[in-house]
Amino acid sequence: MSMDEEKLFAARLHAVRCRPYLATALFALHPVESQHVPTMAVDEHWRCYVSPRFVDSMPLAMLAGVWVHEVSHLLRDHHGRGDRYAAEHELTEPGERLRMNIAADCEINDDVFGHGLPCPKDAVLPYKLALPPDLLMEEYLGRFTLGPWTDDWAWLECGSGADGLPRPWDLGPDGAHGLSAHERDAIRFRVAQGINGSPGDVPKGWQRWAEEAFHPPQPWRELLGAALRSAISGSGEDYTYGRPARRAASLPGVVLPSLRRRPPRVCVIVDTSGSVSDTELGSAILEIAAITRALGGRRDHVSVLSCDAAAHVTGPLCQAEGIPLIGGGGTDLRAGFDTALRGSPDAIVALTDGQTPWPGARPPCRTVVGLFNRPRRPEDPDYVPDQPPPWAKVVTVG
Amino acid sequence: MLATRENPALNAAADLLALLHDTTTEPREDSQLEALTLAVSADLPVLLWGEPGIGKTAALNHLADSLNLPLTTVIASVHEPSDFSGLPVVGDDPAVQGVPMAPPDWAVQLVRAGQGLLFLDELSTAPPAVQAALLRLVLERRVGTLRLPPGVRIVAAANPRSSAADGWELSPPLANRFVHLQWTHDHDVVVRGLGGTWPRAALPRLDPRRLRESVAFARRSVCELLAARPGLVHQLPKSDARRGGPWPSPRSWEMALRLIAFATAAGTSRDVLSMLVRGAVGDGPGLELLASMDRMDLPDPETLLANPASAVLPERGDLRQTVLDGVVAAVRKRPDQSRWDAAWALLVLALETGVPDLVVVPATTLAALRRDDWQVPAAIDRLAGVVSLSQRADRVVGGVR
Numbered sequence A: 001m002s003m004d005e006e007k008l009f010a011a012r013l014h015a016v017r018c019r020p021y022l023a024t025a026l027f028a029l030h031p032v033e034s035q036h037v038p039t040m041a042v043d044e045h046w047r048c049y050v051s052p053r054f055v056d057s058m059p060l061a062m063l064a065g066v067w068v069h070e071v072s073h074l075l076r077d078h079h080g081r082g083d084r085y086a087a088e089h090e091l092t093e094p095g096e097r098l099r100m101n102i103a104a105d106c107e108i109n110d111d112v113f114g115h116g117l118p119c120p121k122d123a124v125l126p127y128k129l130a131l132p133p134d135l136l137m138e139e140y141l142g143r144f145t146l147g148p149w150t151d152d153w154a155w156l157e158c159g160s161g162a163d164g165l166p167r168p169w170d171l172g173p174d175g176a177h178g179l180s181a182h183e184r185d186a187i188r189f190r191v192a193q194g195i196n197g198s199p200g201d202v203p204k205g206w207q208r209w210a211e212e213a214f215h216p217p218q219p220w221r222e223l224l225g226a227a228l229r230s231a232i233s234g235s236g237e238d239y240t241y242g243r244p245a246r247r248a249a250s251l252p253g254v255v256l257p258s259l260r261r262r263p264p265r266v267c268v269i270v271d272t273s274g275s276v277s278d279t280e281l282g283s284a285i286l287e288i289a290a291i292t293r294a295l296g297g298r299r300d301h302v303s304v305l306s307c308d309a310a311a312h313v314t315g316p317l318c319q320a321e322g323i324p325l326i327g328g329g330g331t332d333l334r335a336g337f338d339t340a341l342r343g344s345p346d347a348i349v350a351l352t353d354g355q356t357p358w359p360g361a362r363p364p365c366r367t368v369v370g371l372f373n374r375p376r377r378p379e380d381p382d383y384v385p386d387q388p389p390p391w392a393k394v395v396t397v398g
Numbered sequence B: 001m002l003a004t005r006e007n008p009a010l011n012a013a014a015d016l017l018a019l020l021h022d023t024t025t026e027p028r029e030d031s032q033l034e035a036l037t038l039a040v041s042a043d044l045p046v047l048l049w050g051e052p053g054i055g056k057t058a059a060l061n062h063l064a065d066s067l068n069l070p071l072t073t074v075i076a077s078v079h080e081p082s083d084f085s086g087l088p089v090v091g092d093d094p095a096v097q098g099v100p101m102a103p104p105d106w107a108v109q110l111v112r113a114g115q116g117l118l119f120l121d122e123l124s125t126a127p128p129a130v131q132a133a134l135l136r137l138v139l140e141r142r143v144g145t146l147r148l149p150p151g152v153r154i155v156a157a158a159n160p161r162s163s164a165a166d167g168w169e170l171s172p173p174l175a176n177r178f179v180h181l182q183w184t185h186d187h188d189v190v191v192r193g194l195g196g197t198w199p200r201a202a203l204p205r206l207d208p209r210r211l212r213e214s215v216a217f218a219r220r221s222v223c224e225l226l227a228a229r230p231g232l233v234h235q236l237p238k239s240d241a242r243r244g245g246p247w248p249s250p251r252s253w254e255m256a257l258r259l260i261a262f263a264t265a266a267g268t269s270r271d272v273l274s275m276l277v278r279g280a281v282g283d284g285p286g287l288e289l290l291a292s293m294d295r296m297d298l299p300d301p302e303t304l305l306a307n308p309a310s311a312v313l314p315e316r317g318d319l320r321q322t323v324l325d326g327v328v329a330a331v332r333k334r335p336d337q338s339r340w341d342a343a344w345a346l347l348v349l350a351l352e353t354g355v356p357d358l359v360v361v362p363a364t365t366l367a368a369l370r371r372d373d374w375q376v377p378a379a380i381d382r383l384a385g386v387v388s389l390s391q392r393a394d395r396v397v398g399g400v401r
Helices: A004-017 A020-028 A052-057 A061-075 A078-089 A095-110 A137-141 A148-153 A180-195 A206-212 A220-231 A246-250 A277-296 A333-342 B002-006 B008-021 B030-041 B056-067 B105-113 B128-138 B187-194 B208-230 B250-267 B270-281 B282-296 B299-308 B317-333 B337-353 B357-368 B378-400
Strands: A028-034 A041-042 A047-050 A236-244 A257-262 A265-269 A304-308 A309-318 A347-353 A367-371 A391-398 B024-026 B046-049 B071-075 B115-121 B153-157 B179-182 B198-200
Touching: A004 A020, A004 A052, A004 A061, A004 B270, A004 B357, A004 B378, A020 A061, A020 B317, A041 A052, A041 A061, A047 A052, A047 B056, A047 B179, A061 A078, A061 A095, A061 A180, A061 B378, A078 A095, A078 A137, A095 A137, A095 A148, A095 A206, A095 B030, A137 B187, A180 A206, A180 B270, A206 B128, A220 A277, A220 A367, A220 A391, A236 B128, A246 B115, A246 B198, A246 B282, A257 B071, A257 B187, A265 A277, A265 A333, A277 A304, A277 A347, A277 B024, A304 A333, A333 A347, B024 B056, B030 B056, B030 B153, B030 B179, B030 B250, B030 B270, B056 B071, B056 B153, B071 B105, B105 B115, B187 B198, B208 B250, B208 B282, B270 B282, B317 B337, B317 B357, B337 B357
Parallel strands: A028 A047, A265 A304, A265 A347, A347 A367, A367 A391, B024 B198, B046 B153, B046 B179, B071 B115, B115 B153
Antiparallel strands: A041 A047, A236 A257, A304 A309
């Protein structure tokens, strides 16, 4: 049985007309006729394996939707992400790959259909699994298991490009018309650049993808760590010529620097006006304590201040857990800064929701602000909080 | 030593160790090793990022072996700044003689050898003062009063932040002086290596006839991009974490230029070049550079129009579409009958050598460019397949609405 190529390509043309921003990627896909795939499947080298029977049975508009669906797997690198997820969580069972395919489909299908591309009845959609929309494949993977509710999709098959498991029909890296890693990156980059250049008609999901495809957002722990490390660099262990080395006596005439240890003093100001029992607040403080310790700081050199309208000294952080946080009500971090500066710290870290006035002058030590995203206070909807001052390094937490 | 000779147990142990060390090498395609040797031969300092124990040091040992260069390993984190900037030695009359900065022993030996690989290990755990002292070594190749000869190549290694127990962010000026390579282990290489055969590193073979052409190509590709995108010339990353990686600056663009010239002269694959360029100027700017180089590789629309009979169109669909769009745009810019006919010939060629759907849009646009007195070329009949395909797609739109 030979394939109705004209129908297949007319469907791609229709897909390009409906999703012009994906045209580069759609044209880069190389279709390969295959009797082994049940429907359409992609591999990581941007080949699209097509079953002739499937092309015959599908209406043209639906086929166009499948084109967009398959190219979305490749653009979103589900192959690489599936492999990484499997390695991280040590997943080896074949069922896990089906779960990955379902999760990957959940991620892309909310953008694929509509606007000229009808949604097939058996499409994988998050609401069918009682999951919220707009999540990523990795987030979906942690939230559902296989069971009777996924039986409809037991034969779901988008190929190795969707989950990373090689398939028997794959032509492999050396086969004809495969794209190399560099070419694949170049195509993804061109599509992302096109979307970033004129985001007008592009759905939100694709805009987010284009922004993050080559600049993945970093986790706040890393950002907070980097900010804190650069704020207290200069303290900790370093060499100095300010004092002769002990070995200098044995080398007359040579000036040796000595290694000085100056444990950094860090003061953490915690804004307790919002929700006090915040697990993220606790983990942020633990993170700060761990970083300071790694840089040669001592625990008693990290002090924690809880602050609402006035500062309450909580004292040095002697126990990593169970820091008593006192307070509640309105916030004024200026009081906290005043109290913190009395101990002449090397760095101040303020953990706050940002709804506070800030000190007018720059404090003599470096400042890191960990900003929590909390809902606005309901009693005063018009209240716009001050922006954190420019001299502070701001890291958005959570 | 004497004891070893007399102790049969230790003798047997020594024999066993010698057997274990007896490994061979084989030529093998390994893109990260190829990238490393290319950067080393281009005399650019390389920084290998990788988890501890992944084989960075072993790779350097193999590299030194296969290039037949002496390897000097200096673990940056256990050295003092004076080991790199030189020890100030106060003489009899410092006001007259000055205070010379005495170089350490390893630098003297390197200079004496005249060539070698200097391997700076554990760079990310070096304290800030040591990193500052390394700036001069890496960029100016000076250790104290000594200048390292041109035959000495510098390679450094660092552990990524997440795996270094204690450590510092690499300072931005130091990070900007390196070509950053992410070092990962290749499962097959490790298994084969433990079996006794490691991949062999070979310096890239530069084609002496292509040297001038390579330099011109490299200059053109970098200048074309930077002329169009002035914002890319210098961009210090906003986040502290990224400043310790590759980022674009005039200095790192110069490194990228040199890498392109070397890769072109050596005929290296784009995959390897992509790794290197992204390691020099960062992911985003690197990809933009490569995308603009890809565009330079495409055939020029004017050349195609001048001689459509001998035209060769790229195989890949997206590139072919770009070329056809370029051809139609060129006809629109300077329309006359002969160019219009040539463009139709190219579209027919595209249809005969590839898939039909990407010819639809250029054909529609080209048809709209027709002037009343122009004869429709006979070849247009051969585009009938395109028309029926286009109509089929049109019908869907009607059906859905």
